[in-house]
Amino acid sequence: MKYRVITAGIGILAVLGLILATSGTAFALPTVSAQAxxxxxxxxxxxxxxxxxxxxxxxxxxxxxxxxxxxxxxxxSDSATGTEILRANVDGIRHVDAYEYPTNTVLTGDASAFAKIVEDDSFTAKVEVSGSLTYETQIGGETTAPELQVDSITVTVPASR
Incomplete structure (x- = not known):
């Protein structure tokens, strides 16, 4: 959702830049980075x-x-989430069992940080809160979850089921 808005905004800036460039007015497009x-x-x-x-x-x-x-x-953490996003159940404290983590959460970060992480991995992460994110579920509805930007992540031990 959020990424579509950013992409559309870049397109508008490109058109504006093209119009100004052809009119003889100097205009530099801003540098846009996908990562915070x-x-x-x-x-x-x-x-x-x-x-x-x-x-x-x-x-x-x-x-x-x-x-x-x-x-x-x-x-x-699969092809549906891509290489820079994963979903996890999160808490402020460490739990023994996977089912004890209460909050569905979206984590974003560098593809290299998530490269070796798979479903069911337990982790410790240093994060920055990005706010909330609403996304479409696989069954066609929508849900809203906290979004966290991962600054570092470490796989601890595989979660118990």
């Missing part, structure tokens, strides 16, 4: 309690830009 700038190496990530995570998950737009350490289990 990486945080400074000194960025700090707060540890959370389960309750603190629940409050963030309840209203992720109110926490945009905040950085945390989260834990989770990958629920989808």
């Amino acid at each position: 700038p990486r945080p400074a190496p000194t960025a700090e990530y707060e540890n959370l309690t389960a309750r603190e995570w629940a409050l963030i998950a309840k209203d992720p737009d109110a926490h945009t830009g905040e950085r945390y350490v989260v834990y989770g289990v990958v629920t989808q």
Whole structure:
């Protein structure tokens, strides 16, 4: 959803640039990057309690830009999500069993960071809250989930089922 808007915006800028270029007016198109700038190496990530995570998950737009350490289990990492997005159930604390992670969450990041991650992997991640994301489900509906930009991710142990 969000990416379609960005793409459409770039197209409009290209047309505007073409019109201005042919009219003799100087105009430079802005450089557009698909990835958010990486945080400074000194960025700090707060540890959370389960309750603190629940409050963030309840209203992720109110926490945009905040950085945390989260834990989770990958629920989808395949050709449908692509190489820079995955879905996971997430919490602010580590759990023993996969079913204990309460929040369906969309994680975005570099393809290289997600290259070795597959469904059912448990992980620890340093993230920045991007807000909420509404997406279409496989059965034709829509759902809204917190969106987190992954700055680093480590697979811990395979989740138990």
